[in-house]
Amino acid sequence: MGFLESLALYLIAWALLVLVAYLLRRDLVKGLVVIMWSSERAAQFITKISKRLSFVPLRIYVAVALLLFLLAAYSPYFPIPAGLGVAYMPGFAYLLVGSTYQAAAALAGGASVQEAALIGGQAGAVPLLPGITIPWDQLPYIALAVAVGVALHEFLHGYAAVRFGIKLKTAGVFSAFFVASGAFVEPDDKELKESSLVAKLAVFASGVAANVALALAALAIYLIGVNLGLGGxxxxxxxxxxxxxxxxxxxxxxxxxxxxxxxxxxxxxxxxxxxxxxxxxxxxxxxxxxxxxxxxxxxxxxxxxxxxxxxxxLMRGAEILGLVYNGPLYRAGVRPGDVLTAIYGCGGVYRIYSSGQLLQTLQNIVERDLCKPGDEIIVTVVRNNTAINYTVILGVNPSNTSRPFFGIYTNGLGEIGFxxxxxxxxxxxxxxFVKIIMWFFLINLGLAMINALPIYPLDGGLLVQSLLERALGERGARLAIYVISLAFAAFLIFDSALGFMGGIYKEVFNLLK
The missing domain is CATH 2.30.42 (Pdz3 Domain)
Structure with missing residues (x-):
């Protein structure tokens, strides 16, 4: 299905959902863009449950909530699933700023959008658009993860408010084109504004903390499951x-x-x-x-x-993905996409079975001085199932003029499957098992990372504003958070656009399907 067909199906699906909501209750639809439901009874229900759970020591709750909030975007490392174990990624704030700088520098240096997207690592910033950036068949897993993640996110906002004596006015759910979907609780504005700094920090940090806790729980379940044989x-x-x-x-x-x-x-x-x-x-x-x-x-x-x-x-030769333009192999006629299977010359006949063996062979030729610049070799490549021989005149290595230059990028060779x-x-x-748990992990991690960013009116923006009010006053804090918000929003938009235009989302969601 092409992009336009996917976009049309996406818009039709949203239009049908809006129509059903409108027929059920007209007040649910706001300008054909947002579907929203709110209720005082839902807020009362959250208040009732929160009071029953008030046995949790408040100081411990606040400390844990703030720790999990910082872990989402501001810690140097966050644990993620990796095969049968765990790997670590930088906190999202570091990743966002760093990837923006690297990608912008690459574009300024003449790199293509695709190359800049790969260098900057923009995939995490690509929005989830059904039928466009994610296949429709993944929607049930995502919907389950979003429903649980958003529900607990908003419940803990309400829980923290109730624990600090702040009244909840309403609670509800909303969606805008499937992309911005979620739930909300609405504390009394006056009571929240007049509450202590600790109360504000607890309320604003609790939602992110809920998603981080769910992501870590999903990670633990994933590790147990795959080590018991539930993966593959x-x-x-x-x-x-x-x-x-x-x-x-x-x-x-x-x-x-x-x-x-x-x-x-x-x-x-x-x-x-x-x-x-x-x-x-x-x-x-x-x-x-x-x-x-x-x-x-x-x-x-x-x-x-x-x-x-x-x-x-599995050892069919070395697929060449990238060559130095106008380098020795390129001038001889070899092109990206060819599979190099043999080298004749430089003291022997070298059968090439894989990319790693090719690099090992070339390194051996160079280090043992088996060839000099200007020497001729013959390489065999397979192109469209046909073996072709090319005569290559070796060039001069820029870093050592006494050694030969082949003109192959070390990172321009193919890997099985990729x-x-x-x-x-x-x-x-x-x-x-892996589909459900991985989406549960990724959706909750994504909710946590985005909401923890210092962008007003996200949770992170409100939390930072509350901290800045102590030092700058209400007016100064408002101005400062607007500036910070504009900067991080620009990073996020840039990364999202580059990741989308560069097609990185195709690789990411291919791995998750």
Whole structure:
């Protein structure tokens, strides 16, 4: 489905939702843009539940809420799922400012939008648009995560207000074009304004704290589940190479053994990463010899099978993604997309099985002075299933004029599944367990990170304004938070636009499907 068709379907879906809401109650629809429902009874219900939970020591609650708030956007590291373990990403505030600077510098230096998007890492700022940035089939998982995350977010806002004696006027839900959707509680403005600084900090931090707590809970459940075997790479499509490897539609790859590696598989990206490591992609010494066998543990229906795959089937050469323009290989006729399979010259005949082996071979040639600038070599590449030989005259290495220059970018070589068609990431899907938990983690983390930013009237903006009022007074704090808000909003808009235009969201949501 093309972009225009997806956009049309997206708008039609919103129009139908607005029509249903209007037919049910006219006052639910505000200018065809927002659907909103609010109720005093909902606020009374939240107040009643909050009073029943008032046994939690207030000081401990405030301390934990503030700690979780800071963890969302302002800590140097935040834990995220990574295969069978945990990795760490910078807090969103650091990521937003840093990625904006890097991407802007790249654009100023002449990089394309796609290159700048990759350099800046904008994917996290892409809005979730059904049918456009996310497939429609992911909507149920997202809706579940949003419903739970938003409900607890707003409940804890109300809980903190009630604990500090601030009356709740109304509570409700809203949506604007599916994108800005959520719930809200409305404390009494006068009572909130006249409350202590600690009360304000607790009220404004509580919603973000709720989402961080849910994200961390999802991370813990994810780690337990995938280590118990609930993860895996589900084959949702079949192409000729995967069929030749003995894989079938619906197979779930649960583990990979061979060439010194034995590991469970949690998600498709991990499967491809392990296979790349075995053959040396994108750089490094291959762990496998072409004559060895890689064993895949597969769940097919209710049966667990062992599928042996010759390492040679995964070692088909080095796919070239990027070449130095007008460099030696480029001048000879080699082009991006070619798969380099052999080098003749420089003291021998070198059969190339993978990207890592190619880089290792070139490094060996250079360090052992097996070739000099101006020497001729012959390279064999496969293009459209046809082997072609090119005569290459080696250039002069800019960093050492006595050594040869080939004109291959070290980061311009393909990896299995990500840049090659042998196994493609789009052929695989996560298990149902991983889909639900990953979306639960990502949605709650996203809600926390965005709301924690110092942008008025987000929770982070209101919290920072409350702190600034102590030092600058009400008027000065209002002016300062407006300036800060404009800066961070500009970063967010820039990153979102660049991530969208650069197409980074396609790769991200492909990994999550």
């Amino acid at each position: 790479a589900v084959l949702t499509n079949i192409n000729a190479p995967t069929h030749q490897l003995g894989l079938e539609q619906g197979d779930i790859v649960k583990a990979v053994n061979g060439c010194g590696i034995s590991t469970k598989i949690a998600v498709p990206a991990q499967l491809l990463s392990v296979l790349n490591k075995l053959v040396g992609n994108p750089y490094g010494a291959p762990l496998c010899d072409p004559n060895q066998t890689i064993t895949l543990i597969i769940q097919r229906g209710s049966n667990e099978l062992v599928q042996d795959v010759p390492a040679a089937a 840049n090659t068609q042998l196994l493609n990431i789009s052929l695989f899907s996560n298990t149902l």
